[in-house]
């Protein structure tokens with residue numbers, strides 16, 4: 001059996017260090033917002049080359065608290081429009097809605113799985129205040145084009161970097177340092193994953209970082225003094241310590257993912273399979289290796305028969321989700337087609353060459 005992702009194998013590499021961290025954690029008797037969280041925050045900020053990192057409870061809250069933070073700072077107001085891709089994971093859209101803002105969905109580009117720039121441009125109105133690019137599947141969004149539009153229209157850029165830890169854009173900057181602020185998730189299956197929930201905001205904006213530090217902890221910076229209407233969304237000490245163990249290995253893991261992607265791209269020659277476009281640079285960290293197939297259902301069953309695990313990211317377009325029925329009348333033909341035909345092949349830094357070759361052979365025999 002080749003699982004879609006073997007999280008146990010990913011984490012068992014760090015088992016001895018995790019056990020040490022857990023013992024230290026038990027001995028410390030300190031569980032919430034202590035030294036481990038601040039140490040990880042400064043390590044992750046260094047890694048992303050941003051000035052600030054604020055640990056929060058999960059990726060959805062990271063995005064939501066950035067938006068709430070900008071409201072506190074007067075840069076966003078209830079009802080402002082935020083532009084977002086129509087083929088993203090629902091969390092990006094939920095963050096906008098939960099912050100009392102209006103998501104404006106935009107058509108995708110089938111080659112990049114990202115914004116169609118022309119559609120993005122057309123979606124900008126006088127109520128638009130921010131763009132939320134998603135580095136979907138681990139590939140950085142077209143940030144130069146997005147930046148040009150944002151500068152011209154005076155818009156905030158908030159990256160959803162939940163799938164792109166460590167990706168490097170063509171200007172040499174990492175995901176998380178390509179806009180005004182970025183949200184990360186450390187959900188276990190992400191490229192940098194905790195052993196539970198976790199998330200972080202990165203930014204170079206001191207006032208935003210300060211506000212989010214309060215918002216994540218009941219709007220308070222000193223105990224029982226509440227300056228803002230905050231929430232409870234803190235990164236756990238124990239998760240922060242596990243993330244500090246894993247962070248030094250993130251670049252090597254991303255290299256391993258890119259190498260596997262390269263072998264897939266070289267090896268898969270079946271004309272029924274459309275491969276992802278990849279320019280060979282570090283702007284992709286292959287959180288997912290997503291191919292397109294006409295008859296997806298049959299292909300997925302075929303791989304299952306051959307004991308190869310796959311997942312679909314994502315089977316239903318956000319505007320077709322019951323929870324977002326307000327968008328049901330919208331039409332995004334490219335995005336809708338992607339939702340019908342994408343399928344993710346096994347991808348993780350611990351896949352063996354033999355496993356990768358087996359996937360290639362089975363896919364080519366389809």
Ligand SMILES: *Cc1c(COP(=O)(O)O)cnc(C)c1O
Nearest residue numbers: 058059060089091162163185187
């Ligand atoms: C995982 C993910 C999130 C949400 O992260 P959680 O930690 O699960 O809340 C947001 N956006 C994208 C693109 C994601 O992949």
